[in-house]
Amino acid sequence: MTPSDKEGKITFPLRRVTEGNVSFFIPDTPEVETDFVKTPVFYNPQMKLNRDISVVAVQVFQEEKQRPIRFCEPLTGCGVRGIRIALEVQEIQDVYLNDKNVSAYKLTAENIRVNKLQEKVKVSTEDANFFLDKHASSGDRFDVIDIDPFGTPVAILDSAVRALKKKESLLCVTATDMAPLCGVYPEACFRKYGGYPLKTKYCHEIAVRLLSGCIIRIAARFSIGTKVRFVHSTDHYIRVYVEADHGDTKADASLEKLGFLLHCFSCGHRELVKGITTLFVHLCPKCSSSLSVGGPLFVSQLFDKSFCIGMKVEAEKRQLGEKKRRMMRLLNRIIEEADGPPLYYDIHSLCDELSIQVPKIEHVMSYLEKDGYKVTRTHFKPTAVRTNAGIEDLKDILLSLHQ
Ligand SMILES: C[S@@+](CC[C@H](N)C(=O)[O-])C[C@H]1O[C@@H](n2cnc3c(N)ncnc32)[C@H](O)[C@@H]1O
Protein backbone atom coordinates (compact mmCIF):
# COMPACT_ATOMS: atom_id res chain seq x y z
CA MET A 1 0.00 0.00 0.00
CA THR A 2 1.36 3.42 -0.91
CA PRO A 3 0.84 6.46 1.37
CA SER A 4 -1.63 7.88 -1.16
CA ASP A 5 -3.87 4.76 -0.88
CA LYS A 6 -4.08 5.49 2.83
CA GLU A 7 -4.72 9.18 2.43
CA GLY A 8 -7.13 8.95 -0.53
CA LYS A 9 -10.81 9.86 -0.24
CA ILE A 10 -13.54 7.46 0.83
CA THR A 11 -15.00 6.16 -2.42
CA PHE A 12 -18.31 4.69 -1.24
CA PRO A 13 -21.48 6.53 -0.16
CA LEU A 14 -21.94 7.17 3.58
CA ARG A 15 -24.90 7.32 5.93
CA ARG A 16 -24.87 8.88 9.39
CA VAL A 17 -26.20 6.74 12.28
CA THR A 18 -26.22 7.00 16.07
CA GLU A 19 -25.31 4.41 18.67
CA GLY A 20 -24.92 5.21 22.37
CA ASN A 21 -23.57 8.78 22.60
CA VAL A 22 -21.87 8.56 19.22
CA SER A 23 -22.97 9.77 15.83
CA PHE A 24 -20.85 8.26 13.06
CA PHE A 25 -20.75 7.20 9.43
CA ILE A 26 -21.27 3.74 7.98
CA PRO A 27 -21.28 2.69 4.30
CA ASP A 28 -24.59 3.49 2.63
CA THR A 29 -24.50 0.42 0.45
CA PRO A 30 -27.33 -2.13 0.13
CA GLU A 31 -25.30 -4.94 1.70
CA VAL A 32 -24.03 -3.07 4.79
CA GLU A 33 -26.37 -4.84 7.20
CA THR A 34 -26.73 -8.11 5.32
CA ASP A 35 -23.48 -9.13 3.69
CA PHE A 36 -20.49 -8.51 5.90
CA VAL A 37 -18.10 -9.78 3.26
CA LYS A 38 -19.27 -7.51 0.44
CA THR A 39 -19.70 -4.31 2.48
CA PRO A 40 -16.68 -1.97 2.11
CA VAL A 41 -16.49 -1.59 5.92
CA PHE A 42 -18.06 -3.79 8.56
CA TYR A 43 -20.84 -2.49 10.81
CA ASN A 44 -23.37 -4.79 12.45
CA PRO A 45 -26.17 -2.96 14.32
CA GLN A 46 -27.15 -6.29 15.94
CA MET A 47 -23.89 -6.14 17.90
CA LYS A 48 -24.94 -2.95 19.73
CA LEU A 49 -25.70 -5.02 22.84
CA ASN A 50 -22.20 -6.52 22.66
CA ARG A 51 -20.75 -2.98 22.50
CA ASP A 52 -23.09 -1.65 25.25
CA ILE A 53 -21.82 -4.43 27.52
CA SER A 54 -18.20 -3.57 26.65
CA VAL A 55 -18.74 0.07 27.56
CA VAL A 56 -20.22 -0.85 30.93
CA ALA A 57 -17.58 -3.52 31.67
CA VAL A 58 -14.68 -1.18 30.85
CA GLN A 59 -16.21 1.51 33.10
CA VAL A 60 -16.51 -0.94 36.01
CA PHE A 61 -12.96 -2.12 35.41
CA GLN A 62 -11.68 1.48 35.34
CA GLU A 63 -13.44 2.32 38.60
CA GLU A 64 -12.11 -0.82 40.22
CA LYS A 65 -8.50 -0.15 39.19
CA GLN A 66 -8.70 3.62 39.72
CA ARG A 67 -6.36 4.52 36.89
CA PRO A 68 -6.74 6.05 33.42
CA ILE A 69 -7.27 3.39 30.76
CA ARG A 70 -5.40 2.82 27.49
CA PHE A 71 -7.88 0.98 25.32
CA CYS A 72 -7.10 -0.91 22.12
CA GLU A 73 -9.27 -2.49 19.44
CA PRO A 74 -7.09 -4.17 16.80
CA LEU A 75 -10.05 -5.19 14.55
CA THR A 76 -12.11 -2.02 14.61
CA GLY A 77 -14.31 -1.95 11.48
CA CYS A 78 -15.82 1.56 11.35
CA GLY A 79 -14.41 2.43 14.81
CA VAL A 80 -17.74 2.65 16.64
CA ARG A 81 -16.70 0.53 19.64
CA GLY A 82 -13.49 2.41 20.39
CA ILE A 83 -15.10 5.81 19.79
CA ARG A 84 -17.92 4.88 22.18
CA ILE A 85 -15.34 3.84 24.78
CA ALA A 86 -13.57 7.22 24.36
CA LEU A 87 -16.82 9.17 24.75
CA GLU A 88 -18.84 7.05 27.17
CA VAL A 89 -16.27 5.75 29.67
CA GLN A 90 -14.73 8.07 32.22
CA GLU A 91 -10.95 8.28 32.65
CA ILE A 92 -9.97 7.01 29.23
CA GLN A 93 -6.38 8.10 28.61
CA ASP A 94 -6.24 7.09 24.95
CA VAL A 95 -7.74 4.68 22.43
CA TYR A 96 -5.82 2.82 19.69
CA LEU A 97 -7.87 1.51 16.79
CA ASN A 98 -6.63 -0.58 13.89
CA ASP A 99 -7.98 -2.44 10.88
CA LYS A 100 -6.11 -4.00 7.98
CA ASN A 101 -8.88 -2.93 5.59
CA VAL A 102 -7.83 0.50 4.25
CA SER A 103 -11.47 1.55 3.78
CA ALA A 104 -12.12 0.76 7.45
CA TYR A 105 -9.08 2.83 8.39
CA LYS A 106 -10.31 5.81 6.35
CA LEU A 107 -13.85 5.58 7.68
CA THR A 108 -12.61 5.25 11.28
CA ALA A 109 -10.37 8.32 10.76
CA GLU A 110 -13.42 10.23 9.51
CA ASN A 111 -15.51 9.05 12.48
CA ILE A 112 -12.77 10.15 14.88
CA ARG A 113 -12.69 13.56 13.14
CA VAL A 114 -16.46 14.15 13.23
CA ASN A 115 -16.46 13.30 16.93
CA LYS A 116 -13.49 15.68 17.52
CA LEU A 117 -11.43 12.95 19.14
CA GLN A 118 -8.16 13.31 17.20
CA GLU A 119 -6.23 13.97 20.43
CA LYS A 120 -7.49 10.90 22.24
CA VAL A 121 -8.16 8.30 19.54
CA LYS A 122 -5.54 7.06 17.06
CA VAL A 123 -6.13 4.77 14.09
CA SER A 124 -3.77 2.65 12.02
CA THR A 125 -4.07 0.15 9.18
CA GLU A 126 -1.90 -2.90 9.80
CA ASP A 127 -2.28 -6.58 10.32
CA ALA A 128 -3.58 -6.99 13.88
CA ASN A 129 -0.67 -9.21 15.00
CA PHE A 130 1.90 -6.79 13.65
CA PHE A 131 0.08 -3.87 15.28
CA LEU A 132 -0.18 -5.62 18.66
CA ASP A 133 3.45 -6.78 18.55
CA LYS A 134 4.53 -3.15 18.16
CA HIS A 135 2.75 -2.52 21.47
CA ALA A 136 4.25 -5.46 23.34
CA SER A 137 6.96 -3.61 25.19
CA SER A 138 6.82 -1.75 28.46
CA GLY A 139 5.27 1.73 28.15
CA ASP A 140 3.37 0.80 24.96
CA ARG A 141 1.06 -1.85 26.42
CA PHE A 142 -2.70 -1.50 27.00
CA ASP A 143 -5.00 -1.71 30.02
CA VAL A 144 -7.84 -3.12 27.93
CA ILE A 145 -7.75 -4.97 24.60
CA ASP A 146 -11.03 -5.78 22.86
CA ILE A 147 -11.00 -8.43 20.13
CA ASP A 148 -14.15 -8.69 18.06
CA PRO A 149 -13.41 -10.66 14.88
CA PHE A 150 -15.34 -12.43 12.17
CA GLY A 151 -15.31 -16.02 13.41
CA THR A 152 -12.52 -17.12 15.68
CA PRO A 153 -10.22 -14.81 17.67
CA VAL A 154 -7.47 -17.42 18.10
CA ALA A 155 -5.08 -16.08 15.45
CA ILE A 156 -4.44 -12.93 17.48
CA LEU A 157 -4.69 -14.12 21.07
CA ASP A 158 -0.92 -14.62 21.49
CA SER A 159 -0.06 -11.10 20.40
CA ALA A 160 -3.00 -9.68 22.37
CA VAL A 161 -1.86 -11.14 25.69
CA ARG A 162 1.67 -9.88 25.05
CA ALA A 163 0.34 -6.35 24.49
CA LEU A 164 -1.55 -6.29 27.82
CA LYS A 165 -0.09 -4.32 30.72
CA LYS A 166 1.56 -6.60 33.21
CA LYS A 167 -0.49 -5.53 36.17
CA GLU A 168 -4.25 -6.08 36.17
CA SER A 169 -5.34 -5.60 32.57
CA LEU A 170 -8.49 -6.78 30.80
CA LEU A 171 -8.89 -8.86 27.65
CA CYS A 172 -12.37 -8.87 26.08
CA VAL A 173 -12.90 -11.50 23.38
CA THR A 174 -15.79 -12.38 21.05
CA ALA A 175 -16.00 -15.67 19.13
CA THR A 176 -18.68 -16.24 16.49
CA ASP A 177 -17.50 -19.64 15.20
CA MET A 178 -20.16 -21.52 17.13
CA ALA A 179 -20.18 -24.61 14.89
CA PRO A 180 -16.73 -25.81 16.01
CA LEU A 181 -17.19 -24.62 19.61
CA CYS A 182 -20.58 -26.33 19.95
CA GLY A 183 -19.36 -29.65 18.64
CA VAL A 184 -20.46 -29.68 14.99
CA TYR A 185 -16.78 -29.73 13.94
CA PRO A 186 -14.88 -31.15 16.94
CA GLU A 187 -11.56 -31.47 15.09
CA ALA A 188 -11.67 -27.80 14.09
CA CYS A 189 -12.40 -26.88 17.70
CA PHE A 190 -9.46 -28.91 19.00
CA ARG A 191 -7.21 -27.46 16.30
CA LYS A 192 -8.14 -23.87 17.15
CA TYR A 193 -8.92 -23.90 20.87
CA GLY A 194 -6.91 -26.93 22.06
CA GLY A 195 -9.95 -28.62 23.59
CA TYR A 196 -12.69 -30.99 22.43
CA PRO A 197 -16.32 -29.82 22.47
CA LEU A 198 -19.29 -32.10 23.07
CA LYS A 199 -22.52 -31.64 21.13
CA THR A 200 -24.90 -31.41 24.08
CA LYS A 201 -27.94 -29.32 25.05
CA TYR A 202 -25.63 -27.09 27.13
CA CYS A 203 -23.00 -26.64 24.39
CA HIS A 204 -22.96 -22.83 24.74
CA GLU A 205 -21.60 -23.10 28.27
CA ILE A 206 -19.03 -25.60 27.01
CA ALA A 207 -18.10 -23.12 24.25
CA VAL A 208 -17.45 -20.36 26.79
CA ARG A 209 -15.39 -22.76 28.90
CA LEU A 210 -13.33 -23.85 25.87
CA LEU A 211 -12.58 -20.26 24.83
CA SER A 212 -11.71 -19.31 28.43
CA GLY A 213 -9.48 -22.37 28.76
CA CYS A 214 -7.72 -21.48 25.52
CA ILE A 215 -7.00 -17.92 26.73
CA ILE A 216 -5.78 -19.20 30.11
CA ARG A 217 -3.28 -21.57 28.46
CA ILE A 218 -2.01 -18.96 25.98
CA ALA A 219 -1.53 -16.37 28.74
CA ALA A 220 0.23 -18.89 31.00
CA ARG A 221 2.86 -19.46 28.28
CA PHE A 222 3.86 -15.82 28.80
CA SER A 223 3.77 -16.14 32.63
CA ILE A 224 0.46 -14.34 32.81
CA GLY A 225 -2.21 -15.43 35.28
CA THR A 226 -5.86 -14.94 34.28
CA LYS A 227 -9.21 -14.63 36.03
CA VAL A 228 -12.50 -14.99 34.20
CA ARG A 229 -14.60 -11.98 35.33
CA PHE A 230 -17.65 -12.10 33.07
CA VAL A 231 -18.97 -14.12 30.12
CA HIS A 232 -22.11 -14.10 28.03
CA SER A 233 -23.64 -16.05 25.21
CA THR A 234 -25.92 -13.95 23.03
CA ASP A 235 -27.46 -14.52 19.59
CA HIS A 236 -24.79 -16.05 17.36
CA TYR A 237 -21.70 -15.40 19.49
CA ILE A 238 -20.00 -15.82 22.86
CA ARG A 239 -17.92 -13.27 24.70
CA VAL A 240 -15.47 -13.55 27.60
CA TYR A 241 -13.86 -10.89 29.82
CA VAL A 242 -10.62 -12.11 31.37
CA GLU A 243 -8.39 -10.16 33.75
CA ALA A 244 -4.67 -10.73 33.33
CA ASP A 245 -1.87 -10.30 35.85
CA HIS A 246 1.78 -11.14 35.38
CA GLY A 247 3.59 -13.79 37.47
CA ASP A 248 4.53 -17.47 37.30
CA THR A 249 2.61 -18.32 40.48
CA LYS A 250 -0.49 -16.59 39.15
CA ALA A 251 -0.16 -18.38 35.80
CA ASP A 252 0.17 -21.74 37.61
CA ALA A 253 -2.91 -20.96 39.73
CA SER A 254 -4.94 -20.23 36.57
CA LEU A 255 -3.85 -23.49 34.97
CA GLU A 256 -5.21 -25.30 38.03
CA LYS A 257 -8.68 -24.16 36.95
CA LEU A 258 -8.49 -26.31 33.83
CA GLY A 259 -9.93 -29.77 33.61
CA PHE A 260 -12.31 -31.96 31.64
CA LEU A 261 -16.00 -32.45 31.07
CA LEU A 262 -17.47 -35.94 31.39
CA HIS A 263 -20.86 -36.49 29.78
CA CYS A 264 -23.01 -39.58 29.47
CA PHE A 265 -24.99 -39.56 26.23
CA SER A 266 -27.15 -42.43 27.54
CA CYS A 267 -28.60 -40.90 30.71
CA GLY A 268 -27.49 -37.25 30.52
CA HIS A 269 -25.22 -37.35 33.61
CA ARG A 270 -22.53 -34.67 33.38
CA GLU A 271 -19.66 -33.45 35.56
CA LEU A 272 -16.56 -31.27 35.47
CA VAL A 273 -13.31 -32.73 36.75
CA LYS A 274 -10.47 -30.49 37.79
CA GLY A 275 -6.93 -31.24 36.65
CA ILE A 276 -5.21 -32.09 33.40
CA THR A 277 -3.69 -35.34 34.68
CA THR A 278 -6.98 -36.65 36.02
CA LEU A 279 -7.37 -40.41 35.96
CA PHE A 280 -10.72 -40.89 34.25
CA VAL A 281 -13.53 -43.06 35.42
CA HIS A 282 -14.69 -44.26 32.02
CA LEU A 283 -18.11 -45.48 33.04
CA CYS A 284 -21.09 -43.35 33.98
CA PRO A 285 -21.65 -43.53 37.77
CA LYS A 286 -25.42 -43.48 37.14
CA CYS A 287 -26.01 -45.93 34.29
CA SER A 288 -22.58 -47.53 33.62
CA SER A 289 -22.52 -46.47 29.96
CA SER A 290 -19.25 -45.17 28.50
CA LEU A 291 -18.61 -41.51 29.29
CA SER A 292 -17.63 -39.01 26.58
CA VAL A 293 -14.84 -36.59 27.39
CA GLY A 294 -14.72 -32.89 26.45
CA GLY A 295 -11.90 -30.44 27.00
CA PRO A 296 -9.48 -29.57 28.35
CA LEU A 297 -11.49 -26.51 29.31
CA PHE A 298 -12.04 -24.02 32.09
CA VAL A 299 -13.86 -25.76 34.97
CA SER A 300 -14.19 -22.99 37.58
CA GLN A 301 -16.62 -20.07 38.17
CA LEU A 302 -17.65 -18.25 34.98
CA PHE A 303 -18.71 -15.03 36.70
CA ASP A 304 -17.25 -12.71 39.29
CA LYS A 305 -20.49 -11.72 41.01
CA SER A 306 -19.28 -8.35 42.32
CA PHE A 307 -18.12 -7.41 38.80
CA CYS A 308 -21.54 -8.40 37.40
CA ILE A 309 -23.34 -6.35 40.08
CA GLY A 310 -21.06 -3.38 39.28
CA MET A 311 -22.04 -3.73 35.62
CA LYS A 312 -25.73 -3.73 36.49
CA VAL A 313 -25.36 -0.58 38.64
CA GLU A 314 -23.42 1.09 35.82
CA ALA A 315 -25.95 0.02 33.14
CA GLU A 316 -28.86 1.34 35.22
CA LYS A 317 -27.34 4.83 35.14
CA ARG A 318 -27.10 4.90 31.34
CA GLN A 319 -29.39 5.74 28.46
CA LEU A 320 -28.88 2.66 26.30
CA GLY A 321 -31.88 3.05 24.03
CA GLU A 322 -34.10 0.21 22.96
CA LYS A 323 -31.55 -2.49 23.87
CA LYS A 324 -31.47 -1.41 27.55
CA ARG A 325 -34.28 -3.73 28.69
CA ARG A 326 -32.57 -6.69 27.06
CA MET A 327 -29.28 -5.76 28.71
CA MET A 328 -30.87 -5.41 32.17
CA ARG A 329 -32.60 -8.79 31.75
CA LEU A 330 -29.28 -10.34 30.75
CA LEU A 331 -27.37 -8.83 33.68
CA ASN A 332 -30.08 -9.77 36.21
CA ARG A 333 -30.07 -13.34 35.03
CA ILE A 334 -26.28 -13.50 35.07
CA ILE A 335 -26.23 -12.19 38.67
CA GLU A 336 -28.78 -14.87 39.58
CA GLU A 337 -26.70 -17.66 38.04
CA ALA A 338 -23.25 -16.30 39.00
CA ASP A 339 -22.84 -18.65 41.98
CA GLY A 340 -24.95 -21.43 40.51
CA PRO A 341 -23.81 -24.98 39.73
CA PRO A 342 -22.12 -25.56 36.35
CA LEU A 343 -23.58 -27.32 33.28
CA TYR A 344 -27.23 -26.37 33.06
CA TYR A 345 -30.08 -28.73 32.15
CA ASP A 346 -32.52 -27.91 29.37
CA ILE A 347 -35.94 -28.76 30.78
CA HIS A 348 -37.61 -28.82 27.35
CA SER A 349 -35.29 -31.43 25.92
CA LEU A 350 -35.51 -33.57 29.09
CA CYS A 351 -39.33 -33.50 28.80
CA ASP A 352 -39.04 -34.42 25.12
CA GLU A 353 -36.89 -37.36 26.05
CA LEU A 354 -39.39 -38.44 28.74
CA SER A 355 -42.30 -37.86 26.32
CA ILE A 356 -44.12 -35.64 28.81
CA GLN A 357 -45.56 -32.15 28.64
CA VAL A 358 -43.24 -29.34 29.65
CA PRO A 359 -44.20 -28.00 33.10
CA LYS A 360 -43.73 -24.34 34.08
CA ILE A 361 -40.07 -23.78 34.81
CA GLU A 362 -41.03 -22.05 38.10
CA HIS A 363 -42.73 -25.28 39.26
CA VAL A 364 -39.65 -27.33 38.50
CA MET A 365 -37.54 -24.84 40.40
CA SER A 366 -39.75 -24.82 43.49
CA TYR A 367 -39.80 -28.63 43.59
CA LEU A 368 -36.02 -28.73 43.37
CA GLU A 369 -35.77 -26.15 46.17
CA LYS A 370 -38.25 -28.07 48.31
CA ASP A 371 -36.02 -31.13 47.94
CA GLY A 372 -33.07 -29.10 49.21
CA TYR A 373 -31.30 -28.50 45.90
CA LYS A 374 -29.77 -25.25 44.69
CA VAL A 375 -31.44 -24.00 41.54
CA THR A 376 -31.20 -20.90 39.35
CA ARG A 377 -32.12 -20.01 35.81
CA THR A 378 -29.41 -19.21 33.28
CA HIS A 379 -28.95 -16.53 30.62
CA PHE A 380 -27.57 -19.25 28.33
CA LYS A 381 -31.05 -20.66 27.66
CA PRO A 382 -34.52 -19.53 28.72
CA THR A 383 -35.73 -23.13 29.04
CA ALA A 384 -32.86 -24.32 31.25
CA VAL A 385 -31.91 -24.41 34.94
CA ARG A 386 -28.68 -24.75 36.86
CA THR A 387 -28.99 -27.18 39.73
CA ASN A 388 -26.86 -29.46 41.86
CA ALA A 389 -29.54 -32.17 41.57
CA GLY A 390 -28.38 -35.20 39.61
CA ILE A 391 -30.03 -36.13 36.33
CA GLU A 392 -32.07 -38.95 37.96
CA ASP A 393 -33.57 -36.71 40.65
CA LEU A 394 -34.35 -34.05 38.08
CA LYS A 395 -36.10 -36.56 35.83
CA ASP A 396 -38.05 -37.91 38.85
CA ILE A 397 -39.26 -34.40 39.64
CA LEU A 398 -40.30 -33.83 36.03
CA LEU A 399 -42.21 -37.14 36.00
CA SER A 400 -43.92 -36.38 39.31
CA LEU A 401 -44.99 -32.96 38.02
CA HIS A 402 -46.51 -34.67 35.01
CA GLN A 403 -48.81 -36.91 37.10
C1 LIG B 1 -16.22 -8.12 13.02
S1 LIG B 1 -15.35 -6.79 12.33
C2 LIG B 1 -15.05 -5.70 13.68
C3 LIG B 1 -16.26 -5.05 14.24
C4 LIG B 1 -16.01 -4.07 15.33
N1 LIG B 1 -15.22 -4.67 16.38
C5 LIG B 1 -17.32 -3.50 15.86
O1 LIG B 1 -17.62 -3.61 17.07
O2 LIG B 1 -18.07 -2.93 15.04
C6 LIG B 1 -13.76 -7.47 12.07
C7 LIG B 1 -12.80 -6.51 11.44
O3 LIG B 1 -11.50 -7.09 11.48
C8 LIG B 1 -10.78 -6.68 10.33
N2 LIG B 1 -9.69 -7.66 10.17
C9 LIG B 1 -9.80 -8.97 9.83
N3 LIG B 1 -8.59 -9.57 9.89
C10 LIG B 1 -7.69 -8.63 10.30
C11 LIG B 1 -6.29 -8.65 10.56
N4 LIG B 1 -5.57 -9.77 10.42
N5 LIG B 1 -5.72 -7.52 10.98
C12 LIG B 1 -6.44 -6.38 11.13
N6 LIG B 1 -7.76 -6.29 10.87
C13 LIG B 1 -8.39 -7.40 10.47
C14 LIG B 1 -11.81 -6.67 9.22
O4 LIG B 1 -11.41 -5.81 8.17
C15 LIG B 1 -13.06 -6.18 9.97
O5 LIG B 1 -13.24 -4.80 9.81
Ligand SMILES: [Zn+2]
Ligand atom coordinates in the same frame (compact mmCIF):
# COMPACT_ATOMS: atom_id res chain seq x y z
ZN1 LIG C 1 -25.22 -42.46 32.28
